[in-house]
Amino acid sequence: MEGVMSHGNDLNLKATELRLGLPGTDESTSKNNKRTANELVKNSELLNGKSDAKARDGETVPASKSQIVGWPPVRSFRKNVVQPKKTEAETGNFVKVSMDGAPYLRKIDLKIYKGYQELLKALENMFKLTIGEYSEREGYKGSEYAPAYEDKDGDLMLVGDVPWDMFMSTCKRLRIMKGSEATGLGSGV
Amino acid sequence: MAYSFPEEVLEYVFAFLSSHKDRNAVSLVCKSWYEIERWCRRRIFIGNCYAVSPQIVIRRFPEVRAVKIKGKPHFADFNLVPEGWGAYVYPWISAMVRSYPWLEEIKLKRMVVTDESLELLSKSFKNFKVLVLSSCEGFTTDGLASIAANCRNLRELDLRECEVEDLSGHWLSHFPDNFTSLVSLNMSCLGSEVSFSALERLVSRCPNLRTLRLNRAVPVEKLPNLLRRAPQLVEFGTGAYSAENQTDIFSNLVEAFSGCKHLKSLSGFWDVDPAYLPAMYYACTGITSLNLSNATVQSPDLVELIIQCPNLKCLWVLDYIEDAGLKALPSYCKDLQELRVFPSDPYGAEPNVSLTEQGLVTVSAGCPKLQSVLYFCRQMSNAALITIARNRPNLIRFRLCIIDPQAPDYLTLEPLDTGFGAIVEHCKELLRLSMSGLLTDRVFEYIGTHAKKLEMLSIAFAGDSDLGLHNVLSGCESLRKLEIMDCPFGDKALLANAAKLETMRSLWMSSCSVRRCPSSNVEVMDERGHPDSRPETCPVEKLYIYRTVAGPRVDKPNFVWTMDEDAVLRLS
Numbered sequence: 001m002e003g004v005m006s007h008g009n010d011l012n013l014k015a016t017e018l019r020l021g022l023p024g025t026d027e028s029t030s031k032n033n034k035r036t037a038n039e040l041v042k043n044s045e046l047l048n049g050k051s052d053a054k055a056r057d058g059e060t061v062p063a064s065k066s067q068i069v070g071w072p073p074v075r076s077f078r079k080n081v082v083q084p085k086k087t088e089a090e091t092g093n094f095v096k097v098s099m100d101g102a103p104y105l106r107k108i109d110l111k112i113y114k115g116y117q118e119l120l121k122a123l124e125n126m127f128k129l130t131i132g133e134y135s136e137r138e139g140y141k142g143s144e145y146a147p148a149y150e151d152k153d154g155d156l157m158l159v160g161d162v163p164w165d166m167f168m169s170t171c172k173r174l175r176i177m178k179g180s181e182a183t184g185l186g187s188g189v
Numbered sequence: 190m191a192y193s194f195p196e197e198v199l200e201y202v203f204a205f206l207s208s209h210k211d212r213n214a215v216s217l218v219c220k221s222w223y224e225i226e227r228w229c230r231r232r233i234f235i236g237n238c239y240a241v242s243p244q245i246v247i248r249r250f251p252e253v254r255a256v257k258i259k260g261k262p263h264f265a266d267f268n269l270v271p272e273g274w275g276a277y278v279y280p281w282i283s284a285m286v287r288s289y290p291w292l293e294e295i296k297l298k299r300m301v302v303t304d305e306s307l308e309l310l311s312k313s314f315k316n317f318k319v320l321v322l323s324s325c326e327g328f329t330t331d332g333l334a335s336i337a338a339n340c341r342n343l344r345e346l347d348l349r350e351c352e353v354e355d356l357s358g359h360w361l362s363h364f365p366d367n368f369t370s371l372v373s374l375n376m377s378c379l380g381s382e383v384s385f386s387a388l389e390r391l392v393s394r395c396p397n398l399r400t401l402r403l404n405r406a407v408p409v410e411k412l413p414n415l416l417r418r419a420p421q422l423v424e425f426g427t428g429a430y431s432a433e434n435q436t437d438i439f440s441n442l443v444e445a446f447s448g449c450k451h452l453k454s455l456s457g458f459w460d461v462d463p464a465y466l467p468a469m470y471y472a473c474t475g476i477t478s479l480n481l482s483n484a485t486v487q488s489p490d491l492v493e494l495i496i497q498c499p500n501l502k503c504l505w506v507l508d509y510i511e512d513a514g515l516k517a518l519p520s521y522c523k524d525l526q527e528l529r530v531f532p533s534d535p536y537g538a539e540p541n542v543s544l545t546e547q548g549l550v551t552v553s554a555g556c557p558k559l560q561s562v563l564y565f566c567r568q569m570s571n572a573a574l575i576t577i578a579r580n581r582p583n584l585i586r587f588r589l590c591i592i593d594p595q596a597p598d599y600l601t602l603e604p605l606d607t608g609f610g611a612i613v614e615h616c617k618e619l620l621r622l623s624m625s626g627l628l629t630d631r632v633f634e635y636i637g638t639h640a641k642k643l644e645m646l647s648i649a650f651a652g653d654s655d656l657g658l659h660n661v662l663s664g665c666e667s668l669r670k671l672e673i674m675d676c677p678f679g680d681k682a683l684l685a686n687a688a689k690l691e692t693m694r695s696l697w698m699s700s701c702s703v704r705r706c707p708s709s710n711v712e713v714m715d716e717r718g719h720p721d722s723r724p725e726t727c728p729v730e731k732l733y734i735y736r737t738v739a740g741p742r743v744d745k746p747n748f749v750w751t752m753d754e755d756a757v758l759r760l761s
């Protein structure tokens with residue numbers, strides 16, 4: 001949230017710290033009877049008889065933004081606004097980009113790039129680094145950094161192996177790795 | 190008293206009283222006024238269909254021509270009332286068919302309406318004129334076909350936000366060729382395509398048509414055909430506002446819209462192609478109401494349209510308008526009275542648009558007539574709320590939804606108690622309030638102290654203890670409807686204020702800590718089984734308390750229990 005981040009020039013790591021409290025509450029000041037989002041969802045689910053099912057599936061409820069019945073108070077016909085009747089022709093395809101060693105991530109819209117060249121150039125500009133030439137045999141060997149991505153199956157893949165369109169639809173997030181660490185990545189094996 | 194007015198004179202005088210409250214007050218003056226009034230009352234309003242039975246109503250008011258009935262509690266809109274709970278209109282219609290053969294008008298909200306009900310009403314009321322179904326469900330397009338086919342004098346068919354089982358668009362073709370009385374048609378909630386030629390012919394032969402709200406299936410290229418045939422339209426809702434072929438669509442639209450010199454209200458706008466928006470500009474000078482809540486258009490095009498409407502009084506829009514767009518309103522739409530900003534991505538983990546509390550603050554500062562607000566956003570501060578309250582003490586409806594439950598003041602990380610406190614303190618005429626964000630018992634102290642005209646209050650994830658609820662029930666003198674979800678309120682406040690509950694239309698509490706129910710007009714909804722089947726310490730799922738003269742419901746589903754006096758005694 002913008003407000004929490006605007007504390008002078010320091011990075012306010014506490015704001016991005018992973019914990020189970022609700023945003024804005026401190027461990028020390030939260031009252032015992034204030035429920036965390038986790039508890040709120042669990043409570044609702046208990047009452048709706050759904051908690052057993054969740055436990056069986058082994059799914060854990062994420063700490064924020066799980067759906068609580070009746071919240072936010074939006075009518076059903078208003079719920080799917082963000083996915084219009086047409087295909088996602090107009091919406092962007094934003095993915096997170098992390099760089100090893102950098103304190104925070106960036107986000108880019110893959111749709112605005114026409115191919116790998118443009119994407120890599122943009123990454124170079126955004127992170128002030130050089131990525132170098134891609135070769136099928138050796139990846140980005142010799143470059144300072146190598147771009148990798150996490151695909152639909154959760155596997156870490158080297159950017160550039162598959163056709164651009166396939167990459168666009170399977171890429172879930174990008175990770176810029178230090179060249180030395182990237183040597184083990186083959187092409188899709 | 191040696192003399193009194195003849196009945197006819199009193200009846201004549203009473204006819205000038207249109208407000209239900211006034212009519213009710215008049216009937217309490219004395220027995221003879223009660224008698225005269227009940228014979229000449231033509232319009233009745235029933236705020237809770239279970240508060241009274243059709244038989245009681247008919248016995249008291251024998252000559253009714255127009256009925257308005259509300260069914261499910263408001264939280265049913267957000268899926269909090271289980272399927273099959275009730276609010277069936279059929280018993281009302283079958284009773285009225287026998288006793289009100291000249292009934293002209295039925296308006297229903299949040300009721301279950303079946304095709305059977307619609308068919309019965311269409312065949313029984315010979316002079317039937319107005320059917321308005323708001324947030325209703327349970328019927329199909331076959332029911333609409335009966336209405337179209339049989340109601341020869343129909344003036345209004347208005348389906349607002351209903352859930353209709355859409356079997357086909359054929360229902361519209363059931364309006365007979367000699368049917369010409371239509372004044373208002375709202376089919377915006379329907380999915381299927383109707384026969385366009387049937388629609389065109391219908392529009393052509395109804396010279397008094399002033400409201401036409403199409404459904405999404407009517408493409409933009411068909412609009413000029415309709416608008417040319419109905420230049421007298423005052424309220425118009427488009428269908429999908431985009432087209433595949435470019436051709437002459439734009440110029441046809443411009444021509445058609447500029448021919449409509451009486452348009453005051455626009456809606457629809459699904460699937461908007463921004464290129465077609467300027468076609469409407471000629472029609473915008475008279476526009477007082479603009480519903481863009483379906484329009485997934487980004488800010489520059491959105492704002493361009495809105496600022497063409499200098500007489501705008503009511504604006505419904507998605508949060509694509511952003512703070513920047515809202516800033517334009519004071520300069521271009523100074524007469525704005527009602528603003529509703531809906532979330533485009535309510536379940537998204539992160540904000541997808543730049544809409545914050547600032548947008549609302551600027552509108553509150555620059556639009557002096559603003560009185561009704563519904564605003565979804567992701568951050569709020571006490572400072573902003575205090576500013577809004579000071580800017581706009583004339584607010585009568587203030588509904589704020591901060592999407593993250595229990596979100597604190599984003600600047601200070603404190604609860605938003607003082608902010609909402611300022612709202613109730615400054616806005617002395619406030620009738621309706623919905624709150625969100627991090628709130629403690631403190632805010633309820635402010636509400637109980639200041640919100641004396643408040644009639645409806647909606648609370649979620651707020652408060653610390655029963656004291657909060659107690660302050661509301663004991664302090665809010667005008668409170669009629671209270672709806673609460675996920676608050677740590679239990680039995681104490683309810684028991685201490687049991688008498689207050691009888692002055693209210695209803696109280697809804699879900700996911701709270703209520704274990705025992707205070708009085709006899711209480712419904713407990715629990716899909717896990719009878720409340721007695723669980724340990725005493727286990728809270729009930731949902732509680733709905735309402736006053737009634739009709740006794741316990743006869744149409745309860747198996748997950749609803751009404752607590753009787755004996756049960757209360759047994760539990761304690």
